[in-house]
Amino acid sequence: MVRDIAIIGDHFILPEMFEKELRKVCPHEGLNCRLRLEDWPNSPVNHGYSGDPDILIKEFIGDFDEVTAFIGNAEVLIMHQSPVTDAMLHSLPNLRFIACSRGGPVNVDVEAANRRGVKVVRAPGRNASAVAEFTIGAILAETRKIRIGHETMRKGVWRGDLYRADTTGRELNEMTVGVIGYGKIGTRLVKILRAFGCRILVSDPYVQLDISDLEAGVEQICLDSLLEQSDVVTLHPRVTEETTQMINKETLSKMKSDALLVNTARGPLCNYDDLYEALVNGTIGSAMLETFAIEPTPPDWPLLQLENVTLTPHIAGASVRTAQYAAQVLAEDVKNYITGAPLNNLCVA
Template structure:
């Protein structure tokens, strides 16, 4: 009998993990422990030495008990938790990146950590496109004004009119699963798509009909720029005061990826001057942004509370992929999506860092 912790929240419920693993491993003898962390009703944040986590170390350790496998969404697998859970053999995370896990500590303990690449790719791509269109055509602003009794017919004046995606150059920073979907939809709209991603496959880009280029060239040529990169030491503040000024006057900027990709400091002045025509954000340098956040008072800003991945299909997909990783472990196989493959020996066996 294998004991499993299903640690969910109010997006991916623990029972979703339980049902997914029973379906993925129908013959396995399993017993489940469950935990529900408070996210998203309570924002995630740093816990111990990990970030973007929900709940406490004490709550997680109590929930874990002697579990061998953890199916987890936001719970904080810190160095302390990993040290104090000697029976743990697999941490399967239902997120695109296991930022709530101390991967180095797990690696020292010989514990594979799995993740779910592309779990919210469709949802995030659709949301980015929605933000793009909303910003380009002033949809939220005109809706709010009309509800207040103001008919903004002057949006038809040429100096206020929006722009179309058809025939417009759109720059995508990042060309992974999400960026690829956005690019294909933009091509269907008739946009010319520029991509900056040092790791992009030129053959894939050619097949998708997009043009690979440098970040500086992309910023100079794009009427619309949308971010789809991960945060690394190289990408943190990759858009900043030095290169944002390269944007054409009136450009639209969309960030539904990660707040740390941008330096938000220059943006209020760029919006007030008209150099930046509109800004659409789903992510922030501080989440949630404070009441005195400078962009709250800037013109032509659309803000949403980190909702790009919030679809029911994302939850179902994440649970299914996470369960598939655990099912592979139960069969004695190496899971497909492992962030620390060095824990496996030549025969593909993991868990050698500490005794069984």
């Protein structure tokens, strides 16, 4: 039996990579693979956080009609950030299986797929190591003055004064780091942080700490206490109704006046107007921002102009290993679907 498989990749996870990993685990299966390349990240995704009630999916790229036409009669769809809506599923009666290479397939209307009997799988933790490593780098760039030293030397200024006791940075082993969100990324980050010898606080009301973290002295406390006690606060929850703009004027006011806020998760977690005010008036000391309310950020966005902010263009999860691992995880579940084996990462709305 020949399986008709539509594969949509982009310049991060190429469609050829998806096909290569699939054929590795299904060497004897008849696979008719059709490939499509989207222009991301050269072209931005539609974030879908504007509140439009007609768009139930988030963070997608591709025209609905064009993607529907490409999928056509395929039984299986393998993709990264392509949109899948209820209306699209209505036009795709042969589609029975969707493999989305993301930790959370926010670009798929999973509830509609479940209702129509279409199975959806994902790639949980695909970039957990990449984001955790990046977060460590982000913290050090700010706390050890790497960013400001780099910027001034580029301008021909030698900041020898950064060796002064009143301007130099602090080591992680003397600091308290608060981790908000203890999922795949948060747990990985905590294990890396332990090697630095810092005090680690975790706030996540929906999970319990891993026994090894408990034995290592990691503490699980409420959000308010974490904000009050932490020298560094780093965000790692998913975007939900509960976590949207969880960093705002009220929560920022609970933080130390010299605290560093790190957001390598998602832009909607922060009220950026409130954060700007907090950084300008000294409510907190500095921020490292990797995700934003609007992406790409407008060139005149006020936060881009502040000297106490480190900025990167939403690249924390970008690594060669992330792309390869995500393709491998999906390939395994497509094989399981074809052979009738249990699925590893089934999504249920």
